[in-house]
Amino acid sequence: MIDISVKKVLSIDLENKEVAVKSFSDLNKYFGGTGLGLKLLEIYKDKSPLIFSVGPLNGFFPYASKTSIVLKKDGAVEDIYIGGSLSTRMKFSGIDSIILFGVSQEEVILDIQDSAVNFKDKDTDPALLGLPGKKSGIYFEGDKLMCDQYFTTPELYLESIFKEKNIKGITITGTEIFSPKNFDDYKKLYSEILDRKPDIRVDSAEYPSCSGCPMGCGKSKVGEIGGNILLNSLVACQFADKIYTDIGVVFSCLNTLGYDYTHEDIENLPKLIEDTIRNISK
Amino acid sequence: MAKILKPTQINRCNGCEMCIFEAQRQLKKVGLEDSLIRVFRKKNPETQVMEFELEIDPRINILDVEKIESICPKKVFEIQEEPKND
Numbered sequence: 001m002i003d004i005s006v007k008k009v010l011s012i013d014l015e016n017k018e019v020a021v022k023s024f025s026d027l028n029k030y031f032g033g034t035g036l037g038l039k040l041l042e043i044y045k046d047k048s049p050l051i052f053s054v055g056p057l058n059g060f061f062p063y064a065s066k067t068s069i070v071l072k073k074d075g076a077v078e079d080i081y082i083g084g085s086l087s088t089r090m091k092f093s094g095i096d097s098i099i100l101f102g103v104s105q106e107e108v109i110l111d112i113q114d115s116a117v118n119f120k121d122k123d124t125d126p127a128l129l130g131l132p133g134k135k136s137g138i139y140f141e142g143d144k145l146m147c148d149q150y151f152t153t154p155e156l157y158l159e160s161i162f163k164e165k166n167i168k169g170i171t172i173t174g175t176e177i178f179s180p181k182n183f184d185d186y187k188k189l190y191s192e193i194l195d196r197k198p199d200i201r202v203d204s205a206e207y208p209s210c211s212g213c214p215m216g217c218g219k220s221k222v223g224e225i226g227g228n229i230l231l232n233s234l235v236a237c238q239f240a241d242k243i244y245t246d247i248g249v250v251f252s253c254l255n256t257l258g259y260d261y262t263h264e265d266i267e268n269l270p271k272l273i274e275d276t277i278r279n280i281s282k
Numbered sequence: 283m284a285k286i287l288k289p290t291q292i293n294r295c296n297g298c299e300m301c302i303f304e305a306q307r308q309l310k311k312v313g314l315e316d317s318l319i320r321v322f323r324k325k326n327p328e329t330q331v332m333e334f335e336l337e338i339d340p341r342i343n344i345l346d347v348e349k350i351e352s353i354c355p356k357k358v359f360e361i362q363e364e365p366k367n368d
Binding site: 002059060062085088092132133134148149150174175176177178179180183187190194204206207208209210211212213214215216 | 296297298299300303306307310311312313314315316317320321322323324325332337353355356
């Protein structure tokens with residue numbers, strides 16, 4: 001069962017092939033996604049981490065379908081977002097963030113199932129790893145990293161850091177489940193948010209869709225970069241900003257799931273992130 | 283007669299997995315484990331187009347299949363009457 005009372009971080013030391021799972025209750029105020037990713041970057045800034053994070057609503061509510069990636073490239077902090085099914089698989093693995101430290105001695109493919117990590121050699125076919133229907137994969141097709149063989153990120157930051165760290169690909173399988181505190185309220189709120197399709201700033205189309213988003217839009221293929229800190233900490237789609245920048249809606253979603261956040265926690269997030277970025281830059 | 287859920291327009295599927303999550307919600311859980319619907323994605327090596335396959339557990343009939351049919355944004359499903367066994 002997924003534990004939402006703490007932030008659970010899977011750290012992977014590529015050089016020594018060591019894995020640790022840590023639970024941080026004191027990081028709850030960073031929500032998740034980019035908020036949590038930036039705080040982890042501050043904590044581990046000397047270890048050149050690459051951080052994947054999901055937010056508290058990923059997998060639970062519609063249009064919250066992206067995964068946040070925080071990294072430092074040439075001294076600058078970058079936050080980029082990728083679509084597909086990665087965020088739901090991370091959520092259902094019970095992990096809020098995955099941190100990749102150091103450089104692997106040889107090219108490696110990481111096969112993650114829930115909190116367990118297998119280091120596979122470069123000749124392994126990543127498409128054959130993980131449990132069908134419960135996995136997502138991000139690996140190179142030519143020079144571009146593709147999630148689910150379709151979704152990419154803007155620029156080439158992720159490709160560059162994967163090459164630096166000698167990572168050829170990552171597969172994630174999530175097999176955990178969750179039962180919201182008040183299921184009937186959760187179902188009602190889910191339907192209300194799903195019905196707000198007209199508020200989504202993209203047209204419904206015929207492209208592959210992110211998991212948990214019905215739109216099938218043409219925009220999600222290339223991911224996102226930067227943007228609103230609340231949206232990015234929830235890791236909701238930027239085109240769902242009319243829904244997920246509304247503090248009342250966000251509070252209701254969090255509360256229904258059983259998170260212990262207040263309106264003030266949501267309002268204080270931008271200041272916390274600002275301070276974190278300042279500390280990273282010191 | 284029992285109603286059965288059939289993915290008659292699978293070529294329309296966009297892989298959003300809304301059907302999985304609806305089925306799981308009816309079972310009072312969120313996640314992919316023990317889901318009665320599974321979605322598989324695969325890029326066609328010839329056309330390079332993403333294609334989806336659906337696997338539906340026959341026990342799906344215990345759920346409200348009309349709700350599952352209606353949540354699909356691409357109208358992939360059809361509800362059919364289960365043939366009567368004589």
